[in-house]
Amino acid sequence: MKLWVNGGLRDAETALVSVLDHGLTVGDGVFETVKAERGETFALTLHLERLARSARGLGLPEPDLDEVRRACAAVLAANPVELGRLRITYTGGLSPLGSERGDAGTSLVVAVGATSRRADTTAVITVPWTRNERGALTGLKTTSYAENVVALARAREQGATEALFANTVGQLCEGTGSNVFVVIDGTLHTPPVSSGCLAGITRALAVQWTGARETELPLDVLETADEIFLTSTLRDVQGVHRVDGRPLTAEPGPVTAKAMRIFDERAAMDRDPRLG
Ligand code: PMP
Numbered sequence: 001m002k003l004w005v006n007g008g009l010r011d012a013e014t015a016l017v018s019v020l021d022h023g024l025t026v027g028d029g030v031f032e033t034v035k036a037e038r039g040e041t042f043a044l045t046l047h048l049e050r051l052a053r054s055a056r057g058l059g060l061p062e063p064d065l066d067e068v069r070r071a072c073a074a075v076l077a078a079n080p081v082e083l084g085r086l087r088i089t090y091t092g093g094l095s096p097l098g099s100e101r102g103d104a105g106t107s108l109v110v111a112v113g114a115t116s117r118r119a120d121t122t123a124v125i126t127v128p129w130t131r132n133e134r135g136a137l138t139g140l141k142t143t144s145y146a147e148n149v150v151a152l153a154r155a156r157e158q159g160a161t162e163a164l165f166a167n168t169v170g171q172l173c174e175g176t177g178s179n180v181f182v183v184i185d186g187t188l189h190t191p192p193v194s195s196g197c198l199a200g201i202t203r204a205l206a207v208q209w210t211g212a213r214e215t216e217l218p219l220d221v222l223e224t225a226d227e228i229f230l231t232s233t234l235r236d237v238q239g240v241h242r243v244d245g246r247p248l249t250a251e252p253g254p255v256t257a258k259a260m261r262i263f264d265e266r267a268a269m270d271r272d273p274r275l276g
Contacts, residue, residue: 004071023091133196227253
């Protein structure tokens with residue numbers, strides 16, 4: 001496999017980023033996961049805009065988005081995959097051993113791996129740890145994902161594939177790698193970005209395309225919701241058939257199925273260059 005590392009393609013086995021890279025030592029970095037089908041990226045411009053926003057939020061130097069675009073194209077050309085996940089990682093570069101950021105530049109790594117289509121529905125759990133809606137990093141897609149890794153491992157232990165968080169005031173927030181939508185009395189809602197969730201690109205498209213309302217919701221809405229679905233780059237829209245052991249419909253419910261359909265059609269047809 002060929003990766004892009006700091007200016008060029010390298011073999012994955014020999015590609016190097018320093019062991020003193022601030023991304024490794026303190027998680028001082030940002031990332032994006034972009035979907036690619038037969039060499040075509042989806043919503044790359046929106047992902048690059050978010051990468052730059054996240055970098056700005058962390059105080060990293062502005063990423064060279066032309067290089068990131070070239071890197072994505074080069075990595076996809078060198079590693080043909082039917083359905084792939086491109087991973088763009090941009091970190092704080094070589095640094096002294098403390099928390100202070102050094103001035104030795106940044107690191108850019110772009111890799112791609114094959115992935116498979118998501119199942120139509122999945123099981124989720126809630127976890128007792130909270131998302132901080134008022135933190136310095138809230139809303140930034142930083143590489144500090146260890147809490148998500150722990151939550152996801154707990155989900156796996158319980159036969160689920162995603163874990164959902166509330167925020168510090170008990171409102172429904174998001175999953176470890178997804179945003180969440182719920183149907184209450186036939187109306188579709190999703191938590192607002194002020195809940196502390198990531199401004200998911202799929203979430204924004206789903207709100208635009210389905211007219212879902214952005215509503216502050218208590219976590220226990222999951223106990224009574226008629227339907228629940230998740231959105232993310234690699235899932236698009238994925239129904240939830242079980243939450244904390246409570247069964248919902250085995251097949252995606254009507255609102256979820258409609259969102260899936262709209263999403264498939266719009267995503268395939270849309271000519272908006274920001275989606276290319
Ligand atoms: N929340 C978190 C914490 C995520 O990591 C992701 C995946 N990027 C999402 C939500 C969904 O965002 P997107 O639709 O942009 O993939």
